[in-house]
Amino acid sequence: MLGEGIIKGMVETARNFVGSYSDPERLTTVEYPEDKIPAKENARNFPFLVYDGDDAARGLRCVACQICEKECPPKCIYIVKSKDKKPDYIGKPQFYPAVFDIDVSVCMSCQICVEVCPFEAIKMDTEFELSNPDRFGGLLQDKHRLAKSNEYYHKIHETEAAEVDARLAAEKAKAEAKARADAEAKAAAAAKAATAAATPKPAPNPTTVAPAK
Amino acid sequence: MQAAFAIIAALTLVSAIAAMSLRNLVHCALCLAVAFAGLAAMYLQLDAQFVGFAQVLVYIGAVAILVVFAILLTRSGQPVPHSVVSRSWIAGVAIAVLVFCVLTRVILSSSVSQRSLPAKPSPTVREIGNQLMTWYVLPLQVIGLLLTAATIGAVIIAMNERKSAGGDHRVTADQGHGHGHLAAPTGLNEGNATSIASETGSESPAHYPQPEREREVLAK
Amino acid sequence: MIIGEFFRGLFLMIWRVATDQPEAKADLLAVFPPSARPVISAVLTVSPIIGIFATLFALTTLLERKGLGRIQNRLGPNRVGPFGILQPVADGLKMLTKEDIIPRSADALVHFLAPVVLAVPTILAFAVLPYGRNLVPVDMDAGILFFFAVGASTELAIFMAGWSSRNKYSLLGAMRAIAQMISYEIPLIISSVSVIMIAGSLSPVEIIAQQGRYLAGGFVPHWFVLTPWGLAGFIMFLIASLAESNRSPFDIPEAESELIAGHLTEYSGFKYALFFMAEYFGMFAVSGLAVTLFLGGWHAPFEFLEIVPSYVWFFAKLMGLVCLFIWVRGTVPRLRVDQLLNFAWKFMLPLSLLNLVVAAVWHFTAAWEFPGAGLGRWLLGAVMIGVPYVWLGRALSGSKKITQRTYRFAD
């Protein structure tokens, strides 16, 4: 009969009308500035640079290898490599970024810089309130604004950060073990040399002094 | 009262003249509507409520609308390029003056103008209805019949025109499109995978694979 | 003291209005010299109407947005003021402060006049509605006719708006609007003619008076909507008034998905606000007329509730109808213009004419005396209108080859 479908539809809308008062499943609105949906663990919005320890300038993991700059699809990363080297977390001297800028207005939050970084130096932030009245300067973030601590990283991406830390720790342990082995070998060689020097008999064999490397 | 009458009369006259003399047809039609409204106001001033409202309802609500509609459907609504005053305007004025004189003469000489009006003629709607259904029933029926016949005639004329116009349009659309088969969408409505297969498969056994015919009634 | 008298009169007026007493303005008018009284009286009548309906307009826009929001599982406006109550104020301020843009090629005079010509008749229509027992602005003998007469002149305004904008969407919208309003005016008037016929009067006051009785111990009101022809007429009147006030599903003239905003496309600022207001005023007026004609006007639904002031009932019924309009708007898609006209001419018009016959039968069977006569009359009327409804409904949908569809599935 004519009108049946319309009446069925009206019953449906009435059910939704009532339901929006009683059923939180229906009324899914979150009133934004007051309430926020907690960020999902995998959420990504804008990259930041991770630093270890307390000092952002010293602990920055980035070694200015410029892979992310090359791989960035919209080319929003600008890196200038430093002239000198600073020791990294393992203690190995590395370059560091003299300039590291990311342009918010260009970045498309794709996370490719994070994926290609071999040093776990750049990660995605979940912060999304990046609006700024200054269209040009305010949207260009330099390395001081980009640098965030490892603790912060742990706070926003717990599982991922734990994995990264474990990996870095393993690497570091390996490096340290190696360094220790080197040192020991060196020490042993030195000791041997010393003993050899102490014993007046033969001249030291040069092959034994050579480091194990 | 006199002042009100003067204002209304002036308004009616001015808009009537404007309706004749403006160049833009839509403006003319709108002025005509204003003249109708002035006429209605005059009826109301004479305490003839029913006639006044009927005037508004019929003339502004229907006639004026039909006029503008007709203008829109037939003309561009652009100002006419040539002068609105026709060449034989002298004859027109002469005829108008003549008619005016005759009418004036008739009215002044008729018994209506001599009779003194009753103090307040206030016919109620009920009275009008009663009069229409008793004393004036024959004229009412005759007018009704006439209008019905006119309506039916108009519909028939319009239908014929539409048929031919619609046919033309169809042809142009098809010509413009070059897809002969699109002209008959009803035939193709039934065409499904099977029918193309039969159409195209005449020379080859290959066809669009016929899916299993599982029918589900989903909606009416 | 004259000021004391004035305030006493004012107080008395308010008191009398609030308690449904007649001659509310008498004492206040007595303060003024006789020559000024007609003007003062008119002001005293008109200003509350405009004030009340303007407030109602503001509230309805909010109600509509809130209600639609809830229907759509949203919250609706809730930022301005508590629960968003001040949203209409903010909207109004925004409208008034916006730039008034007139397109360069528009017909400036007609473009300016259109909203005025639209707003005046819609406000005039409020003059003949009885809002309460003794609250009739103008008790006119031909009140209903007056209502339709002023209602008819709004079409011209919409045409003016659409034509003068020199916008193709506006023009299309205006042409649709005229076609639609002319078509639906006929069923609107004819469905109210059945009431006029039964009541034997064109006066709204008289029509309401005839619905003032109660049956079954005061629990069944003698409203026309409770008769078969009244129910059918009421439904048709509602549908036609949806179309007359350009509300969904008949919002074709301003169909935003096709014609941007139809005749309103080129309007902004205050003029747009006037159009908007006139649209809502039109909806109120036509709902008020529906209440008057079919829902017993200001009468209470049960006799013992007559102690509640009458205007409360009137506005309660009015708002009920407005809520229904909103509900419909939140549910249905829009018709196409030819379907809309088909519906008017092939369905509404025959049914409303038939409804006149049903009303006549009802009138002549009033003399039936045998037991169960009342029920018999009712059933007779219901069948007389119900069967053609079903049949016409089939014919209307059948003519479009609307069929039950099945779907094939391939594996």
Place this chain on the structure above:
Amino acid sequence: MFMETAIDTPESKYEILPKTLSNGEMDGELLEVAMGPQHPSTHGVFRMDVVLDGEKVVKLKPVFGYLHRNHEKIAENTTYLASMPYTDRLDYLCSMTNNWAYALSVEKLAGLQPPERAEYIRIITGELTRLVNHTCLVGFLLQDMGALGTPLMYAFREREMILDLFESLSGSRMMCNYMRFGGCRVDLPAGWLEQAKRAVDSYSGFLDEFEKLLTENEILVARTQGIGVLPPDLAVNASITGPMLRASGVNYDIRKVDKYGIYDRFEFRVPLGDHGDVYDRYMIRLLEMRESVKILNQALRDIPAGPIVDPKAKLRGFRPKVGEAYGRIEGPKGELGFYLISDGTPNPYRYRVRPPSLINLTVLEDMCLGQDVADVVIILGSVDIVLGEVDR
């Protein structure tokens, strides 16, 4: 030969209309209206130059390019991987399937094979995307029909649940950038499968509600049945794909034909319409959603554990051998294909998107001729276009 009669005389089809009509005035006969690029229901910056006789359409020419950004050129100037996030922005409602189509083509080009778990994840996300797309489409279609947002808001309410799933999986709601050559980027987070099951379960309820709300509605039926009829032979010849093709009754679903991924392991049916009008296109999408729910239920039940990326796949320094490949999937809108030519460098020599939205518009004029303006809007709505993909 039916196709010759249909196609071989196309010259007469494109007669040039006199330009004098364009000054905005009715010429008594024809009215030329530019619908768009700023128009509420062209789904973006799309324009149709429509010539009307009264309200009847006598000519319609789509105009594209307002959103053109030369996506293909950008992709040819950057590495294979860096194009992946750009594919998100093609059809921005269905980033997962866009990723999938691109990854599939590159895998063909480089000979990579995603592991089983990754294939399952792809099917799950792909079908969820189909749900998102079809839900949005029916919502928008009814919005175009003037249903004032109610169906659209219901559709968006459901879509939200799936977008939440995408966010917790890929980090972003719409621009997922999730798939990689030879697998997926990250594994499913804990509890994701359960959440997905809940969302999929509630979807049937939503579809029931939606059908109750509108499918039987007289106005909807009257507005859509017999409108915008697309005959099957024209559909095939004009390369129409996806739900639009199947609504015309042609059984062609690439999931069944190519059996890409692991679609041959799932049981589902392909709904086909018999009339090819707007109503069929609407119903086919609702029915396809029910089939997608079936696939999802099977996939969520069977998904195995394991690695998610082909160990051969290289993230940095990816250089496929010289050659070319065309890979295609059944996207929610139709056949989405990527054609790649490699010259052995890190950047593709040629990168081409086969956009279903654009090609499905080929027959827009054929469907609209003789219909009303109001129908043009819903016919366009039933084609299902996203301008990001049409203009690229």
Place this chain on the structure above:
Amino acid sequence: MVMETLEQIKARIENAISGAKPEIIPNESPSAQRSLLLDPAHAVEVAKFLRDDSQLRLDYCSNVTGVDWLDLIIKEKVKVKKVVEGVEKEVEEPVERKRPGYLEAVYHLYSMALKHGPLIIRLRTENRADKNHVPSLTPVWRGAEFQEREIYDLYGIIFDGHPDLRRILMWEGFADHPMRKDYVEPDDYEYEPTPHDEVLEKTKQHHSPEPKP
């Protein structure tokens, strides 16, 4: 259903259409999608054969695209006799041999009726400048209409017999063909200056009153 091999198809085309010389273009990549190069003179005939042949029935033209092959310069060293400082000598001189570039239209054909494919056919223009005509296959497959327009727009191949060959994505009056490999993007288009932008630099040069040396 499995399609015939490319060699079989080639043989049948040669049988069916006299004068048509399809050529198989190999593809070394793992996809192994080889293609048929058609000569423009017989392309429409061959296309109709492919569409209508009962064993092929390639009724669905899925994808049409253009490819720009630049002039390839093959450098060789040739011994030439030359008079150097009055003495005739044999000198090795680098000679550049030019393989003229061409534009190519690639069609991917499938069969909806028989559910097989793809068959890839290619059409080549004689050169990239003036002889850039190939026959349009839109009369055979209407689905190629917009895609051929797009190729015309972006690559500048002129399709003879196309019913409506206009620009589709770029605007009317745009002069160049932006997908060509040698297209130089204008440096004066509306840009969003970011502090590290190359475009900004170019624009500055372009618009500076005195061009820098």
